[in-house]
Amino acid sequence: MTHFLPSRTLRALLTCAVLSVATYAHAQNVFRVTTIPEEAATEQVRKFTPLASYLEKALGVKVEFTPVSDYPAAVETLVNKKVDLVWFGGFTFVQANLRSGGKVVPLAQREEDTKFQSVFISKTDSGIKSLADMKGKQVSFGSQSSTSGHLMPRSFLLQANINPEKDFRRIAYSGAHDATIASVVSGKVDAAALDITVWRKFVNENKVDTKAVDVFYTTPGYFNYNWSVHADMPADMQAKVKAALLALDPANPEHAEILKLNRATRYIATTPENYKGLEAAARSAGLL
Incomplete structure (x- = not known):
């Protein structure tokens, strides 16, 4: 029917x-x-x-x-x-x-x-030459959700037996890679981690003086x-x-x-x- x-x-x-x-x-x-x-x-x-x-x-x-x-x-x-x-x-x-x-x-x-990488930067006269030298310092990451500005730098720090919450004097989150660079240049923090391609762009465009601020550690690669x-x-x-x-x-x-x-x-x-x-x-x- x-x-x-x-x-x-x-x-x-x-x-x-x-x-x-x-x-x-x-x-x-x-x-x-x-x-x-x-x-x-x-x-x-x-x-x-x-x-x-x-x-x-x-x-x-x-x-x-x-x-x-x-x-x-x-x-x-x-x-x-x-x-x-x-x-x-x-x-x-x-x-x-x-x-x-x-x-x-x-x-x-x-x-x-x-095979992406992150870089850690500091002022060249800071005395920071290795990840271990960051202990007791003020350090900035990018956004908390950033891969290259937080997750992977933190992961490599932990692999080096450095616990950011315990070993750094202060942790800041800049929110963006360009702001991360600015925080080191201005002296707000002693060291910071960011996307290697943003760092290279700033260097190539002469937006940062590598005689004053430069890379002291580059991470292994990751997706x-x-x-x-x-x-x-x-x-x-x-x-x-x-x-x-x-x-x-x-x-x-x-x-x-x-x-x-x-x-x-x-x-x-x-x-x-x-x-x-x-x-x-x-x-x-x-x-x-």
């Missing part, structure tokens, strides 16, 4: 369906991109706006880049699907993946992110940053985003500028397994 829905109910269901499709279509009219705020918002906009313009052409939708206020905000925006694509550090990827129940998909990382999306993004869209990132070619002048701004040689594919070591380090350091 065939059952028919009352016309009023059918009209209501059809209206809901149309509204649902319209809402989804409208949402997809804008592809939203953000990043962890590893540097000042103005610098983030400068670095990632050209990439957003490139993605707009590649994806055929309007792309907007908007900075967020802090690292946890970057995690929450993707977990709650308020943005479509996020540039995460390795640790924020781990946090987002755990918060979402495994529903964050890393698409691509820079070639440099397969770091990636571009991630939510698993609920349609598979074909995930594939298009990934393909666009991997297609950035340093031989193409326009692409080369985007890669330079992102401090990347090129983008390569990545997988969740690459970040298991960071998750283990975070658990060992008591950060998860």
Whole structure:
């Protein structure tokens, strides 16, 4: 026997369906991109706006880049699907993946992110020449959720039998790598840890005098940053985003500028397994 829905109910269901499709279509009219705020918002906009313009052409939708206020905000925006694509550090990827129940998909990382490093810096006349020399000193990390500015430096300190809470006179958290450098230059702290690529950028742009402040320790390598999306993004869209990132070619002048701004040689594919070591380090350091 065939059952028919009352016309009023059918009209209501059809209206809901149309509204649902319209809402989804409208949402997809804008592809939203953000990043962890590893540097000042103005610098983030400068670095990632050209990439957003490139993605707009590649994806055929309007792309907007908007900075967020802090690292946890970057995690929450993707977990709650308020943005479509996020540039995460390795640790924020781990946090987002755990918060979402495994529903964050890393698409691509820079070639440099397969063997990333952190540096410890101090004033050259501070007498600090090794990790052990930091005992009794005032030390700054970046954001508490930063991979290269906190998690991995802390992990290597613990491996060297240095407990920051017990062995340092004071611990500060600057919130961003550029602010970390400034805290050492100004003398607010004696030593600090940060992302090696930000340090190199400051040195290359003559924004820091290495005769006054320089690196005294560089960590071993580890996996770091990636571009991630939510698993609920349609598979074909995930594939298009990934393909666009991997297609950035340093031989193409326009692409080369985007890669330079992102401090990347090129983008390569990545997988969740690459970040298991960071998750283990975070658990060992008591950060998860």
